[in-house]
Amino acid sequence: MRFAVIGLGRFGLRLAKQLYSAGQEVIAVDESMTMVDQIRDEVTLAIAMDATDEGALIANKIDQVDVAIVSIGEDFEAATLTTATLKQLGVARVISRALTPTTARIMEKIGADDVVNPEDESADRWATRLVTPHFINQMVIGENFSAVEIVTPNEWAGKTLVDLNMRQKYHVNIVAIRAKLTPEEKSEQQDNADGWKTFLPDPTSPLRVG
């Protein structure tokens, strides 16, 4: 897939590099030559230009990408104008950064397909993580449905999943268990770099603490 990332602040820079190292075609755009020089070797193509300039967008074929991400932060006018122009030029999907809910609504009105707010998204994840004891990670699946990763509470150690009866008691389905490798296991699993193994739950084998 062909991507354009416009605006190489921290978010844009990181996104451009990650997409490129995931094997995607990435055109990185910024009006600052310094930023463009920094990223040149880490994307397909890096171009210093004013992204609000329609002629320049066409000349550099930015209008021919599959997805454009507009990550111009502070300059609200440049961000909205670039977003509107890219949609008018026919880019299938334009994702625009919005610093506030008002900006987000404006972006949607002018055609942004998605709006991203890195600080808010990260703050929401951290808030959930900090509020739920034993919580490590969460994926919301539906209104009343989430996948949650937790640390095995000490009270569960030595019990088996059958003993704990998660499904009946808590309406919880255990999908996977990660456990620290014992020293014997560590030596036989050379490929496991971080000292943990992940496996499907065996309802009859006891959980280890932590």
Next chain:
Amino acid sequence: MRFAVIGLGRFGLRLAKQLYSAGQEVIAVDESMTMVDQIRDEVTLAIAMDATDEGALIANKIDQVDVAIVSIGEDFEAATLTTATLKQLGVARVISRALTPTTARIMEKIGADDVVNPEDESADRWATRLVTPHFINQMVIGENFSAVEIVTPNEWAGKTLVDLNMRQKYHVNIVAIRAKLTPEEKSEQQDNADGWKTFLPDPTSPLRVG
């Protein structure tokens, strides 16, 4: 749990409000009275002070929180000094924002228990989302294990999970399915605000498209 959020930029502001509306005790701190006034009604306590001032931290009992989040962005010296001081004053968990990997290593050296980089975390999530077709959401469980939410590919419509034989073919365990409510279902599920229902998979009922 008692939290202190220090530095009310976009990330800190959002985190403080979210923690408070999740029922936590939140002390919000910023040297700017403007920022403090803005958030006063949305946290337990909002204090305008210089967070590097050890005397002020003690006087305001910031050293008595369970978790402190230091989200001072640009002023690297203030961020590191505040982090080091809070650890020395005995705060059990200090989470510090780091703008670069180098800053992150410094934060860890001076005692930060966690490091947060909102732009990078959000960029990584968006990169994964954009690179995987049909991809909606992901939670990494272990090295070779993830929970992934995808849109039902059109080729699967009308087939049942038994037909598709996911577990054998793709080593995939389907955990949940979300489907748009049909008009009849919509009227009976009044509490389902967004027109979707989520349910555990029935291996013999056919998947709907989308």
